[in-house]
Amino acid sequence: MFPRLVYESFRHQPRRKLLAGIAITLGVAVATAMIAVATDIGDKINRELRSYGANLIVAPQEDTLDVEIGGVNLKPPSDGAFLSETDLPKIRGTFWHNNIVGFSPMLPVTVKAGSGENIQDVTLVGTYFNKQLTFGKQDFATGVKITHPWWKVEGNWPNDNSQDVLLGQRLAAKLDKKTGDVLPLDGRLLTISGILSTGAAEDDQIVAPLALAQQILGKPGAVRRVYVSALTKPQDALAVQDPRTMTPEVRDRWYCSPYVQSIAYQLQEVIPHSHAEQIRQVAQNEGTVLSRIQGLMLLVTLAALLASALAVSAAMATSVFERRVEVGLMKALGAGSLAVSTIFFAEALLLALVGGIAGFSAGAFLAHQIGSSIFNSQISIQPVLFPIILTIAVFVTFAGSAAAIRRAVRFDPVFALRGEG
């Protein structure tokens, strides 16, 4: 009798069930998508913040003073200490290697560029553009294309193993050179593969593959400094403590958190004689921006959950309220309040389960769409979300129906049957 009542109710009143079903499906879909987006937004925005460039710099420990104004290096190039290029792939061996998005070595050399009358003292910077490296069993590519995303090249990026160079746009105007021209430089003839525009010091410089800069300087394997771009966790009280004064447990916790400070510490461990430091302009601000955006999405998600809960309970209340006559009939035939409520709750449960499953799939799809259209990457939905969402859906559906069911059950069957509701 009981299952038949429920079954027939769905068969004969598809319109009423449809509205409630749509509301539940939509509400669950929105809730699922918003929760998925809100839990993943931190990681996504963190990656977007990498477009500000490197947040860590590694330099030799006994580094000498840079005497540089507006991109022109005024110090003899062979001066000072260097890092070794062969140590760089070890950056991929640090504890937080998965958080390291990329790194670029830099080696500035002062050269004389141009020919005839038009000879200029300029800085040539050797670096990686998109260099293929190997650490252990993993192959990876890194270079300024990743760490300096705002660099724009008109023409082509040089190959890292070639003798081609990029010419800064203001320097190109001074030397009157364009893409494809040959640039005489300290007795060498280099091909200009593209014109570089960065809006900073590099506009007055030549950017070349690292190996070429090392040849010019006569120091194979030398690197002046390394820019590292890493995904970090916003700084808190623990982050700024000095690892030397920590107790072992605190130190482990500090070491195993991706703070910019602990990543710097780990970089110093793998690169001998180095000093790693955060670039404060980039590193100090990302935490604030990140927490603002995360906080905002959390509040918006709460609004979405509230709106979904209201939509579901409104639809359920309506669908129950419409059926007072039915309730009157059941009660007139001798059904108790408990029996009537059970039927309604069973219907609500069924609706919540069907709507919940449909809504979860729709929400997963929605989150996927948001991820791929806005962030060009996947927004992953944790499987653990499914039972949670389903439980919430059932709970909200019950809560939404409860008041209406109580009113319907209390209603005098005589009035209901006379149609005086």
Add this chain to the structure above:
Amino acid sequence: MSTIPSTNQGPFRTPQQIADRRALASHTSPSVSMFSRMLFRAAVLRRGRAASALLAMVVAAAVATAMMNLYVDVQAKLRTEFRNYGANVVIVAKDGQSLPTDALARIESTLGAKALAVPFAYAVARVAGGQSEGQSVVVVGTDFTRARQVNHWWKVSRWPDAQNQALIGMKAASVVSPNRQPFELTFQGKTIQLTPIGLLQTGAAEDSRVYLDQPDFQNWTGVAPTTVEVAASGTAADVAASIHDLGQALPSAEVRPIRQIMEGEANVLNKTRATLYASAALVILTSAIGVLATLMGWVFDRRRDFAIMKALGASERMVNGFFAAEAAALGVVGAILGFALGIGVAAWIGRVNFHAPVVPRFSVFPYVLVGSIIVALMAAIFPIAMLRRVQPAIILRGE
């Protein structure tokens, strides 16, 4: 309500009186006053149902208002946060020249209060005396008050506040003044004695430099500022306009955007805006569905009113108009209350998340109002269309 005949004034308590009143009203004055009276009485007599419909409307309008308000305001709020990254425009004197002496004043009169500008003058000096005798170091003259406002990330142990006090970078400190003792620098034969009052740490080129107050620097070297860094606020278009205006105001200088800052900001802001837009659309859609569900139930529930009106000879148009007007009235009241509530919610979110109040955007109101009325009308139309096919007699018999 002023047109109500005097005999009918006062509250009606019994159903009989109400029925009399209804009958009387429909016979004596089938006019606008009756129409509005029916609207009003319908809301009063079915307080519970009307209240729940209104509540749904208010909540939906509030959520929509809050989301739209945030969508507009959050971008401005985030831009303020992004200004912590420092200057986004740099003004450099053309080769070998220095900027005009009134450059800073011209920049400020061009951009007004919406921008902060910091001047920088550079010179290479040599250390006089001590173990690093003869070592070159870059000395920079600047305005410390301004530098402090723009470069929030500078970690400074103490800002200089008196004459001949210097702020020295971490790396420069170990060369010029390893024990924080006063030191001497020479530039073109002129020597200056400086007190290292504070240490500067940034992780970038600033660490290798010595910073002086501009008057001290200019007295000593005679070098005027060659670079001004400007933190211009506003949208990308505003900044582009600022760059153009600055170029006009300072024809002898080169004005260019700092791409690293501009593009990073644009990137993060666009993604956040798109996410917020998608979320706002979803939330507003969900609350509209909630309203639709509640209102449809409410209208459907009043099928007996509908049937009585038709049975008493009301035209189809009249009945439809009545239900539509009722829905529209609900939409208007809901939109007004919801708007007020939503502004409050947005202000609260602003305070909690950005520690700054969100300015109420009254420009959002027309959208909320029109949206609410449309949703309310849609919610009325479906049940009416369904009921139109049914004979009034069947409804009145309770079938």
